[in-house]
Amino acid sequence: MTEASMPTTPHAAPRGSLTTVDARTKKRKAAEARFRMYGIAGIATGIFFLLVLLASIVGSGTGAFQQTFINVPVYLDPEKLDKNGERNPSDIAKVSTFGYTPLIQDALLQQVQDNGIETPLEDRGDMKAMISASAAAQVRDTVLANPDLIGETVEFRILASSRVDGYLKDRVKREDVARDKNIDAEHLDLVDALVPLGIVQKTFNMDFITGADASESRAEAAGMGVSMIGSFFMMLVVLVLALPIGVAASIYLEEFAPKNRLTDLIEVNIANLAAVPSIVFGILGLAVFIQFMHLPQSAPLVGGMVLTLMTLPTIIISTRASLKAVPPSIRDAALGVGASKMQSVFHHVLPLAAPGILTGTIIGLAQALGETAPLLLIGMVGFIASNAPDSIASGLLDPNSAMPAQIYEWAKRADPAYYERAWGGIIILLLFLITMNTIAVILRRRFERRW
């Protein structure tokens, strides 16, 4: 460029002082300020709703981690439990929970009378409303495991009924009781009297975290444990299938596949698959894995396979992005010293892309962990009432449930005690998700390299 091309026209009229803001600048500044304000307002709204969500989850869900128990010494009457007196396990097993219920009710009534509590409830049958229906099974299991206990008086910590539990958690109010056939005001008076004696106690409930689901009428016994194991097995299947398949597919598409119409089409479709509603994958799993391949219903293997299909696009997209982010100079360097294509990818490109791949995989897993819809279609809502290890004896092929499906099941049930447990389940699920995402962040920070 030479001076000849410089504009020769004289300057326009002199501008105003720099210290006075002209109208145009004012307008531009106002527009910028408005835009910033929209942003701040948006973030503030988001934070507000997040806080409301967290507060309501914690508020409604923490109750599930506590449970009311009744401490009673139960006399294991040999007359009732082992009529032949031979301590023959098969004879003892013949006595069903119906045989145990009166013993427990007697024990509680005895406690009430021994402590001199004034109550109109003088009958053994009146104690029914206080005690969980699972208590008899608990006592029976203890006896079957150790028949020598028969004839002795054993201290038991049995579950209180969900109404008693609800009363101590302020879920069941005195005014509600009038319309409730399951419990009367007298029972609540009795609970009030038993709490100071330490007979009725509200404590931390490990069974909610480790236990199995329970029937509709025994909300107090239901736990997340078995569905957690179901989720764990599914995640195992997803990890074992989706990570190698996803990474191998991405490496092939990114590094080896020719760029043509077909690969373009595949690329577009992978991106689209990531946006397909998960319930569609559920239908696919139902049609292919169960109806066509005749794999068992409700099995974590099938659930894991369906979630693998759902997670693959996420993993492939993030893996390809991290492979793309590796500078081409590294590939040139490897090829330049005579590495084969495969060696350049596996020795140099893949290690550099690893943090991105791991992050994508963990985020994909977290997404799969929280997925409910496809599981409903393949029956991953199995009702498993027996505790581990019986409930998961053959692991991948046994019917099972998954955490989100379990939460969905509980939310559907009528008893308000289940409502509380659904919130509690969400807390557990969120803890898992937060942990997984934290691991993803840490991995990214730790392995990220600048080059």
Added chain:
Amino acid sequence: MNDMRILERDVDADAIKIAARGVQVYYGDIHAIKDVDVDIQDKTVTAFIGPSGCGKSTFLRCLNRMNDTIDICRVEGDIHIDGEDIYDKRVDPVQLRAKVGMVFQKPNPFPKSIYDNVAYGPKIHGLAKNKVELDDIVERALRRGAIWDEVKDRLQEPGTGLSGGQQQRLCIARAVATEPEVLLMDEPCSALDPIATAQVEELIDELRQNYSVVIVTHSMQQAARVSQKTAFFHLGNLVEYGETGTIFTNPEDPRTESYITGRIG
């Protein structure tokens, strides 16, 4: 090394290492290299000069088939190294690249230790039987790369932590570690400061003892300083090829003269 010595410089050997005949390169529909014939001598530094986009780097990358990695690139014609057609169907580019090493424009050490950077080539080609031999190869390569004294105490530190000039010499060491016979350099000094450039240029002159070096450069001074033979490319044609002294002092083609005097480019 001094510009004034150009005329005195003579070629030590005249054995032909690389012979190219009628080389055409196409990028899709673009005809990037047009009918290039050139003979590159052994134990000689040959410089390719020319304006940007003239095809000198493209031609360089034909010599170790790095263009194979570009899908749309098509190479025609014959390139023989030691009388063997490197585009023969039976030639594996992996073996070829062990014989024809390459140094790139931007220093590109692997994000690994200095030792691993140099040891990688010998490892994948199975040049060392054991650790002691490998250590030996690494030391020899680093010495040839004129960087041994600077890094001998920190071989386990990352190669990416070195300065730009050191990185480039590390890349040269990495390239010579596989015992190549030809060393291709694609503007090896364009990302370096003058001091690092001087070091690398000195190194190139030493490398001439053992290798046939082909260097692409934008700097005519550099071509004049380091090379014995110079090829001038323009718009995909090899315009002129000859003794560096002749090209710079008495070019035959008017285009060469225009370029070296700064009128085109």
